[in-house]
Amino acid sequence: MSFTNSVLYQQIGASPLQSITHPLLTEKGVQLSIKRDDLLHAEISGNKWRKLKHNLLEAEAQQKTHLLSFGGAFSNHIHALAAASYHFKFQATGIIRGEAHYASNPTLSQTQKWGMKLNFVDRKTYRLKEQADYLQQLQQQNPKVYILPEGGTNNLAIPGVADIITELKQQHIGPVDHIFTATGSAGTLAGLISGALQQSPNTQLHGVAVLKNADYLRETIKQLVNKEHQVSWHLHTENHEGGYGKISQALSQFCHQFTQQTQVPIEPVYTGKMFYALWQLIEQNHFPKGTKIVALHTGGLQGLAGLKLLNKFQ
Ligand SMILES: Cc1ncc(COP(=O)(O)O)c(C=O)c1O
Known part of the structure; x- marks a missing residue:
């Protein structure tokens, strides 16, 4: 369905x-x-839902079951993506700029309650977030993944x-x-x-x-x-x-x-x-x-x- x-x-x-x-x-x-x-x-509030809506429709049309995106440790976009993934039954990964101790902050602990997996990266790795070969590599690691850019803007x-x-x-x-x-x-x-x-x-x-x-x-x-x-x-x-x-x-x-x-x-x-x-x-x-x-x-x-x-x- x-x-x-x-x-x-x-x-x-x-x-x-x-x-x-x-x-x-x-x-x-x-x-x-x-x-x-x-x-x-x-x-899933604010402009986040507006920006996610057609991306989720596209993910479904492409039969993708896993959403992945990028954000800082307090990101509204990552928070909304985790909520949307939970409610609409996608798996989710957040690639987070910063160290693993952020995992217990209010934003990220909630995203994990919704089932999002977090992958903490340093600033250098985070900067690859728009590079085609890095994105291709993420895609190859999991063909079912639908990648959204930081902030959900595309x-x-x-x-x-x-x-x-x-x-x-x-x-x-x-x-x-x-x-x-x-x-x-x-x-x-x-x-x-x-x-x-x-x-x-x-x-x-x-x-x-x-x-x-x-x-x-x-x-x-x-x-x-x-x-x-x-x-x-x-x-x-x-x-x-x-x-x-x-x-x-x-x-x-x-x-x-x-x-x-x-x-x-x-x-x-x-x-x-x-x-x-x-x-x-x-x-x-x-x-x-x-x-x-x-x-x-x-x-x-x-x-x-x-x-x-x-x-x-x-
Ligand atoms: C609460 C809030 N307002 C406004 C914006 C800015 O939106 P945009 O990134 O589309 O410029 C963001 C970031 O996405 C946000 O989290």
Whole structure:
């Protein structure tokens, strides 16, 4: 039986769209809604499900029974892949950058409970993750394996993310001026651009890069989306707060205050940086009164337990 017939697959539908009230939005006359992809599913949440969906369909079409991917010790992608593998009955392997003692952290201990096998590699080996001969070797070791790239970003990630634009139309929000997302490997931004190209060409798409020196991602996006120049999109590269996983005092404070004021849980590695950047743009009067903005909540809340453990975010 195909996993698409499973109750769970059928249950993962559209994510809710939540209208936000906040003193800053009222003062500036800006309308903000949050597309709550964090609520898509308790374990396969956020943009992870969007990017995985068509990859899982392809794995099944190719009669692959084992999913393999790459990530850091607190990776949201590895966490979601392990959950999806468990629920949809694939075997799973995570190739993890770092040492074996990470196996007991909250992210990775959960992935093992879901049955994922972990293979810890040093940085040098990890860097081979995109090299054809290394991937071919992994494939030859296990012909039933379907390999997903780090972060789950590949061509098949695009249509799943583009569904967000379709859902927004069905949720009758009317014309949206801007959509914001956090950006790591850029698959989510590319998917939004692709969806907007087909269905909402006047909407501007924004990615807030959570890592330093992210300019190279523009090329990734051009490779992932045909005719990307036909919509207006912008990669914000100055809001990384020091680099990937770096959490400034100001960012930390913002995240706590944001959650307190809106009751929407966020974390400081992805969604926190995106909302912090958006808030600064609103404060600086970047948007005229009446502007309608949608921010994508890409999930990642599982990472909070690890950040607490490392004393990086209390
Ligand atoms: C919670 C969260 N938000 C946003 C992103 C960024 O998505 P992308 O890698 O597609 O740019 C990621 C990483 O995949 C993530 O884990």
